[in-house]
Amino acid sequence: MMRGLFITxxxxxxxxxxxxxxxxxxxxxxxxxxVVETREPGGSPGAEAVRHVLLSGAAEPFGxxxxxxxxxxxxxxxxxxxxxxxxxxxxIVVCDRFLDSTRVYQGAVGRVPSALLDALEATAAADARPxxxxxxxxxxxxxxxxxxERGKGALADRFEKEGATYHGAVRAAFLARAGAEPAxxxxxxxxxxxxxxxxxxxxxxxxxxxxxxxxx
Ligand code: TYD
Numbered sequence: 001m002m003r004g005l006f007i008t009x010x011x012x013x014x015x016x017x018x019x020x021x022x023x024x025x026x027x028x029x030x031x032x033x034x035v036v037e038t039r040e041p042g043g044s045p046g047a048e049a050v051r052h053v054l055l056s057g058a059a060e061p062f063g064x065x066x067x068x069x070x071x072x073x074x075x076x077x078x079x080x081x082x083x084x085x086x087x088x089x090x091x092i093v094v095c096d097r098f099l100d101s102t103r104v105y106q107g108a109v110g111r112v113p114s115a116l117l118d119a120l121e122a123t124a125a126a127d128a129r130p131x132x133x134x135x136x137x138x139x140x141x142x143x144x145x146x147x148x149e150r151g152k153g154a155l156a157d158r159f160e161k162e163g164a165t166y167h168g169a170v171r172a173a174f175l176a177r178a179g180a181e182p183a184x185x186x187x188x189x190x191x192x193x194x195x196x197x198x199x200x201x202x203x204x205x206x207x208x209x210x211x212x213x214x215x216x
């Protein structure tokens with residue numbers, strides 16, 4: 001029995017997801033809820049080990065299908081070790097990226113067949129499905145400029161180093177997913193300053209999930 005609430009934040013590079021995950025978690029804690037903040041790929045020791053393989057580009061030569069298998073392997077461990085126990089305990093889980101990232105990067109962009117992704121979701125996530133997904137949206141040129149600023153001096157990771165066409169496709173695919181599942185997803189304009197975006201997200205969470213002070 002999962003009594004908690006599962007919120008995921010999704011979007012392309014430089015949309016400010018990590019900042020907004022922190023802000024949303026702090027907001028929900030201030031309302032008196034117990035919140036588990038986590039991220040993918042990673043979020044559990046086993047999954048963090050796989051994260052390194054994926055983001056270093058070590059798996060890139062094997063193609064998007066092999067990468068999808070690795071993201072799913074990481075996810076299975078993350079769900080079992082962190083997400084499901086938290087939901088079963090009645091906590092709120094706020095996760096930076098989840099199933100929609102695989103559908104977008106490996107599916108829509110990498111052309112991994114959806115039947116395989118269906119099977120991987122059923123195995124890795126099973127019943128741990130988001131109650132609400134916030135899709136943070138910025139035009140790719142703004143996102144890439146923000147990501148470059150953030151990563152100054154560091155090597156761009158396997159996915160950040162792709163060009164503007166790729167990031168345009170990523171954005172379109174996220175918007176298409178949000179459009180196809182409006183009951184679960186909300187698109188958030190992530191161009192305004194972080195404070196404004198955080199307020200917008202807090203409003204959506206209150207409206208969609210009815211989260212107020214006290215029990216989730
Ligand atoms: P990360 O460093 O966490 O970046 P971000 O701040 O953009 O979230 O890198 C995650 C990268 O992995 C990102 O480029 C998207 C990619 N990714 C996938 O391709 N498939 C997935 O299932 C997930 C979870 C992430």
